[in-house]
Amino acid sequence: MLEGRILISGIMFAIFLAAVGFALTYAPDARLLPLTVGIPGLILTAVQLVKELREQHPEKIDPRDFPREVRMLGWFFLFVGGLVLFGFIKAGPVLVASYLYFAGKEKWYVCLIAGAVVAGILYGVFEWFLGLPLFEGLVFQWIYG
Amino acid sequence: MHLDVALSTLVHLLTTPQLLFLMTIAVPMGIFFGSTPGLGGKLGLVLLIPIVFGMPALTGAVFLCAMHAVVHTGGSIPSILVGVPGDGPAAATVLDGYAMTKKGLAGRALGASFGASTVGGLLGAVFLGLSLSILEPMILMFSPAEFFLLALLGITFIAMLSGNNFLKGLISGFFGLMVAFIGLDPSTGDERYTFGQLFLWDGVSIIVSVLSMFAIPEMISLGVKGRSFDPAVAAAAAGKSEFVARAAAEPVSPPARPMKVKVSYAQIWEGMWDVVVHKWLVLRCALLVAAIGVIPGLGGDAAAWMAYGHTVQSSKNPETFGTGRVEGVIGAETGSCAKEAGSLLPTLFFGVPGSSGMAIMLGAFLMLGLQPGPTMLTEHLDIVWSLIWALAIANVICVIMLVAAAPWIAKLGSVKAGFLIPYVIVLALLGCYIYGGNWQNLVLIAVMGSIGYMFKRHDWPRAPFVIGVILGPIAEDSLLKSLALGGIGFFFRPISMVLVALIIGSIAFYIYRSRKPALNKAAAVKQDLGKPEVKHA
Numbered sequence: 001m002l003e004g005r006i007l008i009s010g011i012m013f014a015i016f017l018a019a020v021g022f023a024l025t026y027a028p029d030a031r032l033l034p035l036t037v038g039i040p041g042l043i044l045t046a047v048q049l050v051k052e053l054r055e056q057h058p059e060k061i062d063p064r065d066f067p068r069e070v071r072m073l074g075w076f077f078l079f080v081g082g083l084v085l086f087g088f089i090k091a092g093p094v095l096v097a098s099y100l101y102f103a104g105k106e107k108w109y110v111c112l113i114a115g116a117v118v119a120g121i122l123y124g125v126f127e128w129f130l131g132l133p134l135f136e137g138l139v140f141q142w143i144y145g
Numbered sequence: 146m147h148l149d150v151a152l153s154t155l156v157h158l159l160t161t162p163q164l165l166f167l168m169t170i171a172v173p174m175g176i177f178f179g180s181t182p183g184l185g186g187k188l189g190l191v192l193l194i195p196i197v198f199g200m201p202a203l204t205g206a207v208f209l210c211a212m213h214a215v216v217h218t219g220g221s222i223p224s225i226l227v228g229v230p231g232d233g234p235a236a237a238t239v240l241d242g243y244a245m246t247k248k249g250l251a252g253r254a255l256g257a258s259f260g261a262s263t264v265g266g267l268l269g270a271v272f273l274g275l276s277l278s279i280l281e282p283m284i285l286m287f288s289p290a291e292f293f294l295l296a297l298l299g300i301t302f303i304a305m306l307s308g309n310n311f312l313k314g315l316i317s318g319f320f321g322l323m324v325a326f327i328g329l330d331p332s333t334g335d336e337r338y339t340f341g342q343l344f345l346w347d348g349v350s351i352i353v354s355v356l357s358m359f360a361i362p363e364m365i366s367l368g369v370k371g372r373s374f375d376p377a378v379a380a381a382a383a384g385k386s387e388f389v390a391r392a393a394a395e396p397v398s399p400p401a402r403p404m405k406v407k408v409s410y411a412q413i414w415e416g417m418w419d420v421v422v423h424k425w426l427v428l429r430c431a432l433l434v435a436a437i438g439v440i441p442g443l444g445g446d447a448a449a450w451m452a453y454g455h456t457v458q459s460s461k462n463p464e465t466f467g468t469g470r471v472e473g474v475i476g477a478e479t480g481s482c483a484k485e486a487g488s489l490l491p492t493l494f495f496g497v498p499g500s501s502g503m504a505i506m507l508g509a510f511l512m513l514g515l516q517p518g519p520t521m522l523t524e525h526l527d528i529v530w531s532l533i534w535a536l537a538i539a540n541v542i543c544v545i546m547l548v549a550a551a552p553w554i555a556k557l558g559s560v561k562a563g564f565l566i567p568y569v570i571v572l573a574l575l576g577c578y579i580y581g582g583n584w585q586n587l588v589l590i591a592v593m594g595s596i597g598y599m600f601k602r603h604d605w606p607r608a609p610f611v612i613g614v615i616l617g618p619i620a621e622d623s624l625l626k627s628l629a630l631g632g633i634g635f636f637f638r639p640i641s642m643v644l645v646a647l648i649i650g651s652i653a654f655y656i657y658r659s660r661k662p663a664l665n666k667a668a669a670v671k672q673d674l675g676k677p678e679v680k681h682a
Contacts, residue, residue, distance in 0.1 A: 004602060030332075030335035030337055048313065051312075068369045095571065096567040099567040106564075130196075134578070135587075
């Protein structure tokens, strides 16, 4: 199985490779600094990748962390997806309460209070007090046009 | 020394109810972020940035500075009471602070910590104020070429101080610079790495970069580990000396179940009196660390350890440290609070953050419309002095609040960090959205946050990335200006040559340092081979 330390070095190498590749298509003035930084960056990431590939020792990371990581990253993407689709005011309280109930194993009334607090902060502080209109979500934008 | 500006800004701060009110609410926020393991000052700053968005520059900067000034004082509370540091520098306080709690001296340790933090913060502010007049002519001599080189030096320094991860630190800094190039080219207006997306024309905001590299990875990690901090790991990761890492690893063993701790006012006063008794130690630690804090990168977690190391070395009984010596608490706390003023200096005048916390602060200053550099001395001296006073006043407010709340303070260390994860994620995403009002920023933070988590998981330093993002536009602007003004010859001015020498020297020093263990090992093997074989009877 591909180790994480090699994966992140590979990702960084790919990012710098793509960045240098794109920079070559820009006008001479616009590509000056991206290439000045990108080319040394590409060399450094290549060195790091080779270093990681040649290293023999296994990762010093608890293997039990992996399922927990997948779960936490899943929650994070759920938060992002929920807020993008349904907006802060509607999705925020539901997501906080759901996280505390399912992942935090908190009692249902604690989760409800936590959700209400988030709704209070988002609506009360940001929309009402500070007057900042919050994103209402792509679904509601589509429904209301 | 600009005594008139110094005094008028102090009067302005003390007589403006709005500023006083903001500082009064910033202080408990700082204590909360500092005292909750897993949150810390950087995250506190990141989460408060959306709140200061739209405030006048002075108001927002004073609010953030007041919050940041007391984070380390808050961080000492869980260090002393439960043996779990609230942040990196507070790990030094655990060594003797928690040992004192186990001896039933929690109140005295807290009193010493509050007193030392306050005096350290005040002395740091005095140091910063006094150094202004000395540094002013030097700062004004800097041209765009020097600012470009300073940006490079900042990244090199901070990458070098990423422990054994210099290469990763450099890549991280370069990655930050590349992210800073996203958007329209400042000279030609050409699109760079925007992929036809309108929201990227203004570039990736500093807020998105900071949140994705700090807030999101910390919360994912907190959810994965279910615990917040390991002092030994933190010390080693921060690149501390072997002595410090070993000291951090040895004496502390947080209990499976938190002890019941009682704190009385009498004990608190006793601890504060200890600070008076050890006044010369406090003065030495504060000045040492404030001076060290000026060096970019060293103003971070290392400062508290250096002050602790100095306390141990200057003691007649160094072997007794780690068993509950009040001097250990005083040294570490003075150091961690005095460094803030020192690290504010390069942040404000050179645009090179003194620490990773200051990198975020620098981002916030830019967002508030404050451009670090010589103009801070020529045009915004009032803001500079307001920040110095904010550091001092926040420390005074902090000690008053903490002493008043001392008997109930033991509860602060037992806040359930896991409970905060969903709140912080929602607030972080909100911060990303508010800055620019683009929902696409939420998608961007999902991608960059995942990279940030991988950085954290595999010990890739994240501070150089943020510094790269912040310094990228400054570096590009300075380079274009210097090339337009004097061409390549501008880089051959004496100050530029000194900076080039410093950049080369720092890289050469790192290469020497990384080769040294290998050379020592080779010498040891050679010596072993040369030894005559011992024959056993």
